[in-house]
Amino acid sequence: MTAVATPSPTATPRQRNGLIGFNLLTGIVLGVAGWWIAYLLGGLIHGASIKAFSETGQNDIQILLGYAGGVLGFLAGLGFANYPIRRVLGHPPEIPTHEIDEPGLAKYFRISTDHKIISKQYFVGIAIFFFVGGLNAMLIRTELLSPTTHVFGANQYLTIVGMHGAMMLGMMTSGMIGPFANYLVPLMIGSRRMAFPRIEALTFWLLMAAGVVLVSTIFFGGFQTGWTGYEPLSDQGTAGYDAYLGFFTLVSISMSLLGLNLAATIVTMRAPGMTWSRLPIFVWSVLATSMLMVLAAPMLTATLLMGAMDRTADTGFFLPGVGGSAFLWENLFWVFGHPEVYVLAIPGFGIVLELLPVFARKPLWGYRLAVAGMMGVALFSFFVWQHHLFVSGINADLRPFYMLSTEIISLPTGFTFLCVLGTLWRGRIRMTVPMLFCLGWAFNFLFGGISGVFNSDVPSDVTTHGSFFVMAHFHYTIMGGLVFSLFAAIYYWGPKMTGYQFNERLGKIQFWAMFISFNSTFGPLFAVGFLGMPRRVVTYPSGLTGLNVWVSISAFVLGLSLLFFLWILVKAVVFDRIPAEDNPWHSKSIEWQLPTPIPAYDFNTIPTFSGDPYPYGEPVPAAMGGEMPATAGAM
Amino acid sequence: MNTADHTPHFRRVALLWLIATAILTPIVIFVFGPGLPPGNGSAQAAGQVTDNTVLLALSVPVAMAVLVTLGYEIWAFRERDLTGPVLDGPAITGNSSVQMWWLIITTSLVLFLAGFGSVRLLEDGSGGGQGPSPLVNPAGYKHALQVQVLAQQWNFTYRYPGYGGVETPMLELPANTLVEFHVTSLDVVHSFWAYQLGVKADANPGVDNIAYVNTTHPTLINIHCAELCGVWHGYMFQTGKVVSKADFASWIQGAQKTYAPAAKNLTPYSKTYFPSPLGRGA
Amino acid sequence: MDATHETFQEEPREWAARSLTAAAKMWCGSLAFFFAAFVFAYFYLKALDLNHGWTIGKHVSPSGGLGVAILAAYLLSGLLMYLAARRPSDEISMGVAAIVLALLGVGLQFLEYAFLGFGPASGGYASVFFGWTATYALGGLWGLYWMETSVAALWRARRNGFAQADPGMLRNGMMACSICWTFFVAIGTIMFVVLYLV
Amino acid sequence: MARRTVLTLSATLLVIAAIAAYVFLYLTNVPGSATAAQTANGAQLNLATVPAAATNDPHPTWVSYYVTNGQGTGWQHDTTFVVPAHSLVHVTIRQYDSSSGLRNPFISQATGTVGGTFTLDGKTMQAINPDLASHVFAIPQLGVSVPLAGIPDNAKNACGNAPCDPSTTAHTTTTFTFRTGAKGLYRWQCFVPCGAGYVLDFGGPMQTVGYMDGFLKVV
Structure with a gap:
């Protein structure tokens, strides 16, 4: 890539709007108004036609319409209606131009493009x-x-x-x-x-x-x-x-x-x-x-x-009984629901694989494999949904198929792990806070993945389904996977986005607090599930009190560690306000070659890319990606 | 830049992995294995213990492969001086033979697991709910003791069609018997979970969900609802019993007498029920 | 945008057009999955027929005549929109005709509700019938909005002799709209076949 | 700096106050409790079931249980009943609602009471016709379940909203006795689908603690 940014064109700041205008406040006012208008309208519909609910004093039409009206009012108040109305009147489509980099916080409470x-x-x-x-x-x-x-x-x-x-x-x-x-x-x-x-x-x-x-x-x-x-x-x-x-x-x-x-x-x-x-x-x-x-x-x-x-x-x-089926919901919900959990997981894969080359100072190992892995997971995730329904009594003959498809999805997931291990291999690993979170991801997601195999195996799933084991499993993949990689991303790109340095030492403390309390919270829950505690219960056998109290206390520590992050963020952005360097991680990715904070226009000229996306490592073989990026020498 | 690093990293990792696996796998199999749920309250429960043990034993080498490699990498390739110049590692972008072997090994593992799971499932149904027409019918299923589990908000009751369709508020089963559970619901979705028997079957309104279990010895059974079913879901639990055949015979006779007043009010035994109101009562 | 700055480089002109077309095609994927839920519901509930609930009471089929009329309106609208996007000479007249026909389709749908012999509570078929046709009509309203904006923009630009707008951009908008609308009409055809013929 | 500190602190305090209000006002908002009267031979619990809660209740159309005194007056809208451990509890329920019928006819038989019986308007019985059931008082963990018969549909002086006057409005009276066990918190519920208008008539009051559900606190 040969994108070198010069400071963006300076422009006169836009006239600052007061409270009146299209902004969050107007949105809230119109949202409340919209709620009441639709709510009263719903009351009229209710009174006019639908008798069945009158006995209960509950009118779902009214409430659902109220929500619809409220949301429409809110969006209109924010100004989302302006452009569609102009379009109805035949005004040509416009591509919103970049806004002027105006100071102050008001821009965050309006529509921004x-x-x-x-x-x-x-x-x-x-x-x-x-x-x-x-x-x-x-x-x-x-x-x-x-x-x-x-x-x-x-x-x-x-x-x-x-x-x-x-x-x-x-x-x-x-x-x-x-x-x-x-x-x-x-x-x-x-x-x-x-x-x-x-x-x-x-x-x-x-x-x-x-x-x-x-x-x-x-x-x-x-x-x-x-x-x-x-x-x-x-x-x-x-x-x-x-x-x-x-x-x-x-x-x-x-x-x-x-x-x-x-x-x-x-x-x-x-x-x-x-x-x-x-x-x-x-x-x-x-x-x-x-x-x-x-x-x-x-x-x-x-x-x-x-x-x-x-x-x-x-x-x-x-x-059921009037033509419907409870299974219909279960099927439709999980056809969405299983891809949904990969919607949560896959960006985590991407973050980790994006960050590892920077901190291992090596190119991404197995780029094509990593791409195939993520695409494979995305594709397969549409064919596994009935593993949520192994004991539901639905199409029981399909269980061997869904067992197979569910276990097959661990293959592309495994690619990601191989790429993680390969990228670190013989690298020069720099243990920064984002790197710690990436490694935390690898540790947690490994156990999330392995426990998933128990859920995919029908005989094992008979025990674990609907128990705290499942709950621990998906918290390992989502909390341990998504949230840990999210924190890696926050610590990594946070300085670029906010313009301020985060405290490295506090970040490390937060990582260890979060990592240990996370495992101490959800690890024992595997055992709780194995011992027979169903999910979503307000009571449990008194024999499980010890484990549950342990988990609760760990969970409170986990909660505190997240609050501690909030403090780190507030300290960095509100109190310390130490301007971040342009490229503190010595990354070769394009966003780090831009000044901090990134100007409103991003680039003055459209960049032209050439060569490998991860040009780390020495020597760069000439066969790999052509010329060296122009910016690499700047570091 | 130390590109001429001839340390046998790969061999070291392999050795460490071998040691870790050799130590941990027997521990998992022989120490944890017998303690794995759900115990040996039935043939199916014991089968699930076997499955859990096999899966756990197999996951040890896999987990160790990743953890040992990761740990070794962190230890061996860590940059210890973060203040010095930023130096890069060698630009290795892949290794086709490693990728191929990884693919071969993980694929075989997955295929083995799927095959193993299917074979185990097809042996005796593993105690899971199989819907109205089971895929797996254990030997002698035509003479199984039939027990209907009726779930409703928020309790389970049981009907014994072989004993005049008597309905009881608690579950008792004879030992050493093949039991055919017919799990159904009178209202919303519940899930019948008899922990010690290794039985879990969702109770769906209007659906007959069949689960087989071979009881072995007398035991107490913790029964829970395992599907969120409303405000008292957390309180939807009971204790059932597996008793000797003789005790069961006398218990069911007693139950027929005790619950005779209700029995004459019951609807005839059926696989599914659609009690009114069916939808949204007006 | 302050484009006067000497070093500032505008983005390539074709990006906006290309992304609209690409998004229109992806939107078709969204539509397909959205209505697939109803197709699934139809066949699932029909096959299951719990408590003989697929049709409750004396079954009254929806009027085939009105169904055909609705389908014909949509089909013709789709065809006209398809042609409008490809024939710049007639784009306005054909586009307006497509809008009128789509409006007719939506209107006929509500007319049909008034003359149905059954209500939403008449079992699984009735549920799917009302659910599918109603959401389809909602989708039709969205399509109407899109067609109207595309045609209106062309009409206004033509009146001004394309003084402010780029005809290529506007025609690309028509094309994207026609991709989605013809796909939507195809879904309507499937809906007709499933609800009236199967 | 000072201004920032003040702003941050006040924002933090505001959030904490909002959370505390949420926890205390909404989450811990559970119905109050009523202690059973002590008599010479055990505790006495007097309850009433009504077709609609009091007009000033948040849900004036919902069926509900109420606590009354021995004369059937002095109505309290509490559904946590405090009773002593390892002792007999005598329950009298005045039932003012018409019948809705049971989903599971099995529950038409009383279980878990002393002698397996109850009295309906003075008559000792074991079961009622399931179609006549209006409500059920059941404590599943203790195995206690007693059906409550409804008043006739065409009763002239049917009660509307709580409180109902036992001397002028139609009702049935059910009495029974059960024995409590160890200390603890037990839940009770109704098994008759009486949440009219909700799917399967089992929503609303059936799923809201304080109407057709509550706790038995054994102390």
């Missing part, structure tokens, strides 16, 4: 909901300190469990992609922007609306179904379940649009010379993830619409 601003919005927005979900996890562990109900009511406990699951699975889907793919993909492929910057902004604000919708469930009685929302239990739910429907509908729409946007950007907007074989591995992982999002998320949208119709329009998709 600058991918760097959106990614920071994503980071903060998702962090808020991540901590809400994490708080729920702490509350779950508080309740499980004792084998009987002692702190929360039974309803509230299940609501906490469901909110934790939905928040983490729904919001954290974009937890990695949102902040980092939006930030890095345009930089890494040299395009300055995403293909559809307005849609990029929309995905973020939809997600924020979704989070608020989910939290609003506590005003309507909560939902007792967990994040999987199995029917017909969820159909029985009080109005709180409508929040679940609204939440996941918004999340799934946001997911498919985000995936569409990223995939279109990667496919069509690569700068000259950025051939497929030069694509940074993180971009490959984003591409694999985007494909899953584009295809799997709409399935969820359709499924949720069916569920909403069951609650409002008297259809019976999921009601």
